[in-house]
Amino acid sequence: MKTTVENRFIWYNGEIVNVNDAKINVLAPTAQFGLNVFEGIPCYFNEEQKQLYAFRLDDHYERLLRSAEMLEINCPFSKDEMKKALIDAIKANEYDENLSVRQTLFVDGFGSWGAAEPVGMFVAPIPKRNTGKEYNKTGLNVCVSSWRRISEDMMSPRIKCGANYINSRMGQREALKNGYDTCVFLNRFGKLSEGPGSCLFIVQDKTLITPLLTDSVLESITRDTVIKIAPRLGFNAIERSIDKTELYTADEAFLCGSAMEITPILSVDGQKLNGGEAGFVTEKVHSEYLAVVKGEKIYSDIKITPVY
Template identity: 60%
Template sequence: MKTAVANRFIWLGGEIVNVNEARINVLSPTAQFGLNVFEGIRCYWNEEKQQLFAFRLEDHLKRLKRSQRLLQMEDRYSLDELRQAFIAVIKANNYKEDIIVRQTLFVDGFGSWSSTSPVNMFISPIPKTHTSAEYNKKGLHCCISSWQRINDNSLSPRIKCGANYINSRMAQLEALRNGYDTTIIMNKEGKISEGPGSCLFMVKNGELVTPLLTDSVLESITRDTIIRISKNLLQIPVGERSVDRTELYICDEAFLCGTSMEITPILSVDRFIIGNGGAGDLTTKIHQTYLTLVTGNIDWYDEWLTPIY
């Protein structure tokens, strides 16, 4: 029997519990100071193969451990334990549809913002009802944010922690206030970094270009996937380099990408129309290939797919 969203099972502190019964300490460092690191991981249901595939699970779990290490949180769970708990909670819900899973390590107990333990974990899967094919029809009108992206010498964008999202929040809410769908944030050098929860690509003269990982960008798994499928499957040249704001205004195509939004075209930046104002040809091609890959329909990328059942 399928579990209702408001009644689903999550993994918390070694047990699988109904989400309504899950409790955390309000005085814990995670509740008071946002002391947590996390991953958003997609699983795609393949009807033909009757299988649910987690996409690049190992890479997500390795990044989770890197984030935990950079925040000096206690190293409580091995990679194996992280993976086993992830699979167990999806099976407990018997999901046979596209889902997104939040896997969070947090500092529990009664400590302060500098506490390194005790580390606890929750894993929360939820059906993903909106697909990027729907977002794609719409596309996004973006502005350049007046806020600056956090940087490696303040709060490293390399760490996927809850606290980093306050910078994204400031930028996103400013964009919404001013009538845009979302925003693109510049780094402290004034170069393009990324969206509030996504990485950025543009197309210029047939080349796919994306900011450097050292330009205040999360080490995004979708960014890496797009670079590899563009180079290896689609023979599209890819450049990783710093990008100016005005380059973006006059590029041929642009899109944002991430585990959750997959690939979503940018229609305009600061009201400069990009390309013909719709999804560009290369964007569409990359998007289609991406969806074929993540759903388990391109065999030679099998090592990126973990079967749940």
């Protein structure tokens, strides 16, 4: 039986339960301090094959475990158990549409921000159409945030943990308040880093350029996928630090991420890019990305996992 979003089933500490029955103590460190690490795992439905594919599962779990290790959150589950939990949660809802699956390890109990246990896990599939507004746009008017991206010497931007999203929130709320769809951050050295929930590419002379991972950037799986896809489409992809001026004067630019896919940037601080239209390179990368995630195109170095 198909579920509504408000009554969907989730995997919660080993059981499939209605989302309303999954309870977390209000004093738990995850609730009070954002002490959790998580992944947003994209799954795409292939209409022709009547199959749902989970994208780069192993890479998502490896990043989840790296985030957990950095925060000394002991993960009580193996990769296979995490994979099975994701598949069971999707099957429980009989989903046959594109999803973003939230898989979260969290610190529960009555401890403080220094607590290491108990650790729980939930897996909650979210139909893609129900994800945030900025993730469902065909083009974005962005600003360069007045907030800087968190840096390695403070809170590692490589850790995908709830608390890091406070920095994202500051940038996103400022952007919305000023009439933009979202923002890009500079890092503490004044170089471009990333968006609040996505990575940045600029395109110059058909070359895709993205900030270094050491420029205060999450180790994004979509960013890595774009770097793998681009040469197959005849475009160079390089990683280097980028000045703000290069964004304003780029031929094209886009944000990318599991939720964002590949979304063109139409303007920066009111200055149009490519005449305010999606660019040719961006569109080619986006359609190739969609073909790969849906299993229409197979790349030997990009793994997808059938759910059904």
